[in-house]
Amino acid sequence: MSRPSSRTFLERLADGVVVGAEGYVFELERRGYIKAGPYVPEVILDDPDALRQLHREFLRAGADVMVALTYYAHREKLKDVGREGQLEELNRAAVRIANEIAAEGGALVAGNICNTWSFDPADPITSGEVVRAQYREQLGWAVEEGIDFVIAETNDFVGEALIGLEVCTELDLPAMVTFASVQPEKTYDGYDYVDAVKRLADAGAAVVGLNCSRGPETMLPVLEKIRAAVDVPIAAQPVPYRTSAAVPAFESLESPAGRAFPIALEPFAHTRFEMADFARRAADLGVSYVGICCGGAPHYVRAMAEALGRETPASKYSPALDLHPVLGDAGTEAQAGAHEVMGTWSAGA
Template identity: 70%
Template sequence: MQRATSKGILERLRDNGVVLGGEGYVFELERRGYIKAGPYVPEVVLDFPEAVKELHREYLRAGCEVMVALTYYAHREKLKDVGRENDLELMNRQAVRLANEVAREGDALVAGNICNTWAYDPQNVSESSKVVRGMYEEQLGWAVEEGIDFVIAETNDYLGEALIGLEVIKQLGLPAMVTLATVQPDKTRDGYDYVEACKILADHGADIVGLNCDRGPATMLPLIEKIRATVPGYVAAQPVPYKTHEGALTFESLQLENGARAFPLGLEPFLHNRFEMADFARRARALGINYIGICCGGSPHYVRAMAEALGRTPAASKYSPAMDLHPMLGAQVEEKDKVFLGDWKD
């Protein structure tokens, strides 16, 4: 069933131009000690539901308009890794219930969530597609029964897998947001240019298309600009908050000073600050991006900065920085710092 909210995702996009999303639940809950790095399976949904609700609530207060059910990697393929495949239905249902509970505290939407399955095989499309379809159908079947507004199918490495997810979503009669992972320089793992792949998804009925994860703002924005110029409909951008660059297009390829790979546990030196993520939100809006968010590495303080950069005043803005009241700085805050701290709210 669909939830009763004042406006659905497509109405909000039509009326407001921009919807602010926010993800990165798995990374943030791992940092808080509730998810095991490596498998990154959201056992926390069952083991510590209050931790999930609190993170949803922090995102809501920060200005996030969408509570994404924490079902990323809550599919059969990944649950086998931690011996919890028997918890599959309960975990998926509980995740949607938690998202709904917090969404009702504000006027937020609830998104069902499916992702890359690691089961799709472009060398054996016929058989692997059946497996993938079955995984998506059971996850989204439970989500619909618990109540969602739309579905985010994300981090798709293969266009073929993304199209399967899209077909299942449309069969359920729900709005579909489908975003691609961008691990490779310019093409999906099954050989489609990212811009072309987004156009194909839109042509097949995806209501919102775009990119999520892998790339930080610096290496995602040039690609998303091309997508915006090609796709006539709604476009989404949810980068990771890490300083990727031409020499390291993705956060998986970032290296520490000693040459070791930073991903996934040594990424802190590459984190953007809140002002830089606010700047991303402004730049994305200027490009005409409609769904602006954040992915792995995201945190509520980033969402608040992005919301304020978009001209919004969420509940958490009550506690936004006021450096003139700092006991050590106060009136001594230098002019350049005032500009730095002030511009990002414009």
């Protein structure tokens, strides 16, 4: 299949920061197309136009990559919702839709694999073969439909991440491998996060880094250590929520009403200004792939892309509060003030 972009993933990375956009399952759940809990992307088959629209909004907002929505589209998760018989149909359709929309703006297309919940570090050989078979299925179909590279993400185990990378290598695909960082210091199989990504870089990953779990303030310090430890490009796709040193991962956030994750996170949401500030800080740190994960939405992506100096198709409709009938010039001052406040907050004041 012909590719929508004539420039490869590695060539784009060499040219400058690549803007990513994820959070598909969270955003489509908010829109009423995915069930919270299993988070299986049934929308691909049930309402494909809803997925097309979200891809298109991310593209207009400045995303350089359309990620095929095959997160949690593996055999074990589809069993949970009784649709394992549609495994191939769902995976192929996801890549076709990503290709369709990517072609509208010359974007790259990423195949996607993720944590399977099948890997057992106590029995890495047997469980690893189960994982390997699932990845081979998904990526085999993705290659036939046409992808530029693979995002292997939300890894909790180094062992599982290495299997994903091995399958990508078998298929001669560049891989961006990122870890979730739910625990304060280490992966679930006991590797410091810096050591974890270094192992993947040494094993041949094209890009390594972090995604999900942590918001900007708890991800950036780890990214700084990663940048100093590896020679390959690094990636950062945080969640747009206020995590802290006390609560580094959004899965543990609690409000007065109780547990916030996954569907009561609104009180902790960042503004677009804060995510724009993250994009600038990450780029200054030397992050080559700057994106967003669960909770991501087009307005965040546009703000982040603009913070990196991009003018996007959606920039035509970026805020102009000076034209507001009530706020007028005060709106412009308020917006400038918001930028200043967010910059102060991000500096740790």
